[in-house]
Amino acid sequence: MAESSASIDPEHLIARGETTLAIEIAGLEAVKARLRGDQSFVRAVTVILEAKGRVIVTGVGKSGHIGRKIAATLASTGTPAYFVHAAEAAHGDLGMITPEDVVIAISYSGQSDELLTILPAIKRFGAHLIAITGRAHSPLAQAAEVHLDVSVPQEACPHNIAPTASTTATLALGDALAMALLEARGFGPDDFARTHPAGALGRRLLLRLSDVMRPRARCPVATTQTPFTEALLTMTQGGMGMVIEVDEHDRPIGIFTDGDLRRLLERGTDWRHARFGDVAHPAPKTLPATALAAEAAHFMETHRINHILAVHADGTLAGAVHMHDLMHAKVI
Known part of the structure; x- marks a missing residue:
């Protein structure tokens, strides 16, 4: 039951906010520590750079929301990309994927039914598959050409249920991919302005x-x-x-x-x-x-x-x- 505003303890609210941020920072630190530990990140960037097609980001639920942002960031920084909802993909949108494309599939559990349903089709098309999950031994991670591990020590949710630290880590890893690709492509301010002609940045540049x-x-x-x-x-x-x-x-x-x-x-x-x-x-x-x-x-x-x-x-x-x-x- 919701408490009245009179019974809310401001100090408790601040403490909860600080705890949330601390947990999410710890999650980011965990992902950062793994980045240099293997060559998965380098392989993912290389696969995308060498692909002749586009990047298709897919996912459902919270992972889908994060996927939309990652696709938008990639597209605006020199890597043509778009988002396809995994459920819609199974009902015709798979036709958007070609053998020259790279699919980035996002699922923290690595076993979302909607993603697992379209895996055989992606494999049949011959498109590259990069998985972003929190479980290296999950079906999605095992099926991928490259697996990027975004596992975090815990969620910021007090019940360790609601995706919080894990979605933050996924979003940050997507940004890391986009920025690595941006530099590898030599994508500069003028290029950025051309993709944002109607915005303030475009006008300034x-x-x-x-x-x-x-x-x-x-x-x-x-x-x-x-x-x-x-x-x-x-x-x-x-x-x-x-x-x-x-x-x-x-x-x-x-x-x-x-x-x-x-x-x-x-x-x-x-x-x-x-x-x-x-x-x-x-x-x-x-x-x-x-x-x-x-x-x-x-x-x-x-x-x-x-x-x-x-x-x-x-x-x-x-x-x-x-x-x-x-x-x-x-x-x-």
């Missing part, structure tokens, strides 16, 4: 300044000899809160911002007859148009500026970026 900048034709620009009053009108029309000073080769050599205008007014400077070159700040901050937008964001934050100028390889003005442009592109 794929977007260049050229993708987010306002092109040269839309930039507020003035020359050194431009009357300052005319440059102010250009700044207002430009909508970027600044004007760029360019030389005769269209290279940026100065910048004047709305903050500079406020400071000019505060000093009471008579600028009515000034040239733009007399008030613009020399040596504006620039980055190549090919630079990552995330790099530009970091640069702007470091230098505490709201604008960055993008330049071509020859130093000519390619465009300009305001901090708001990076925010709109969700780079920051």
Whole structure:
């Protein structure tokens, strides 16, 4: 029967949480200690690397949930993979498996009926079979080409029943496989971004300044000899809160911002007859148009500026970026 909140002992709750984490950490340590003890992990990675097909992860119950996550992690880190529920596999989904594939079957007991039912078909197809179980002598482990042992000293469940430490160990071992495969394939940040084009990571790793900048034709620009009053009108029309000073080769050599205008007014400077070159700040901050937008964001934050100028390889003005442009592109 559930206890009322008034009878709950906070210290007991914390102790239970600490015990759970300690048991799961012990389980992970046990799996880690076995990793170097034999060559099963290396063989599993090698089998997957050498396979011409995909990785199919299968399981039922809690193992099935963990399997879905492992398949998703593999797929997003350079190893094409998908999850097939073992029960559905017996009703037609086995047709997804080809002789060139690798099947990772997950069952802590190693004797889930649904998995054992489809084992003969997997063998008949000629697909490679990697088993992840907690019992090395179970039917599933014995039938596999490679067996990965995820046995843990005990479950975190007070009754040692509910899959807890064992599922954590399985998930972590799946991550270990994915990361080993990632490095073996040379899968880098750009590759990762291509598999996550709609996410924040993709935007940070794929977007260049050229993708987010306002092109040269839309930039507020003035020359050194431009009357300052005319440059102010250009700044207002430009909508970027600044004007760029360019030389005769269209290279940026100065910048004047709305903050500079406020400071000019505060000093009471008579600028009515000034040239733009007399008030613009020399040596504006620039980055190549090919630079990552995330790099530009970091640069702007470091230098505490709201604008960055993008330049071509020859130093000519390619465009300009305001901090708001990076925010709109969700780079920051």
